[in-house]
Amino acid sequence: MTTLTRQDLNFGQVVADVLSEFLEVAVHLILYVREVYPIGIFQKRKKYNVPVQMSCHPELNQYIQDTLHCVKPLLEKNDVEKVVVVILDKEHHPVERFVFEITQPPLLSISSESLLSHVEQLLRAFILKISVCDAVLDNNPPGCTFTVLVHTREAATRNMEKIQVIKDFPWILADEQDVHMHDPRLIPLKTMTSDILKVSRALWPKRWLKLHLVLSFVYSDASSA
Numbered sequence: 455m456t457t458l459t460r461q462d463l464n465f466g467q468v469v470a471d472v473l474s475e476f477l478e479v480a481v482h483l484i485l486y487v488r489e490v491y492p493i494g495i496f497q498k499r500k501k502y503n504v505p506v507q508m509s510c511h512p513e514l515n516q517y518i519q520d521t522l523h524c525v526k527p528l529l530e531k532n533d534v535e536k537v538v539v540v541i542l543d544k545e546h547h548p549v550e551r552f553v554f555e556i557t558q559p560p561l562l563s564i565s566s567e568s569l570l571s572h573v574e575q576l577l578r579a580f581i582l583k584i585s586v587c588d589a590v591l592d593n594n595p596p597g598c599t600f601t602v603l604v605h606t607r608e609a610a611t612r613n614m615e616k617i618q619v620i621k622d623f624p625w626i627l628a629d630e631q632d633v634h635m636h637d638p639r640l641i642p643l644k645t646m647t648s649d650i651l652k653v654s655r656a657l658w659p660k661r662w663l664k665l666h667l668v669l670s671f672v673y674s675d676a677s678s679a
Contacts, residue, residue, distance in 0.1 A: 470529035474522050476577050477537060477554065480584060481518050481602070482508045484539050484552050487588050490598050502578040506585070521602050528606060529556075536605035544597040552584070 479501045486496045486507035491514065496507040509515055528534045539552040 467530050469532075470526045473529050473556065474526050476580070477525075478518060478522055479506055479508070479581060480552075480554070481522075481539055482506070483581060483584050485509065485514075485600060487585060488541055488550070488591075488594055488598075490541060490594070490600050502574050502581055504578050504581060506581060518602075525604055528604065533607050534604060535607055536603075538603040538605065540601050540603055541594060542599050542601065543595050546599075549594055549598065550591070 482496070483506050485491055486493065486509075491509070491511070493507075495509055495511045495514070497510050498505050499508045500506070501508075509518075525534065525537065534556050536556065537554045539554075540548045541550045543549050
């Protein structure tokens, strides 16, 4: 069986496109489900063939888009280990985190008869899991905000300034209080290991890209404080 390298199929760019779109939808939905912002700024749309809530607030949308636009070059180079949506209380202490762990294999997997709809089904499963997670979570305190943290591989950290893609939107080292949680508890929400996107059947028939994606939820157990 033959395998192709990441460069042969521009693997990183394809994965980055798929993940960037997915993460944008996921961030909007998390903010809606966890009531970080008033529900009035969200509108129902359809993504992955299911209804989702997306913000219609221009400044919030721009922040999310700029953040993911900066993350995209890192995704292309497979330099991202985790993307974390952190919910902060009024004192800017993290009360919960949604953690997207991303693992891309060094080589492509070949021979799969799955269709693109299979990818949609998998990502839809993640979105549906997020949409119902509030059923098992406590309400957050009022006045919460959020931030997005990106955990990179060590080699990427040394070159962060070189890959700044948006002027006046620089990478900064996360504050310790944004990262540390008191007595954290972990709830695994969803794991996906599957073909993620078919690439140009005319050039590379039956060759697929694989991605391992894990979504987990971390919260601070205030009762043990």
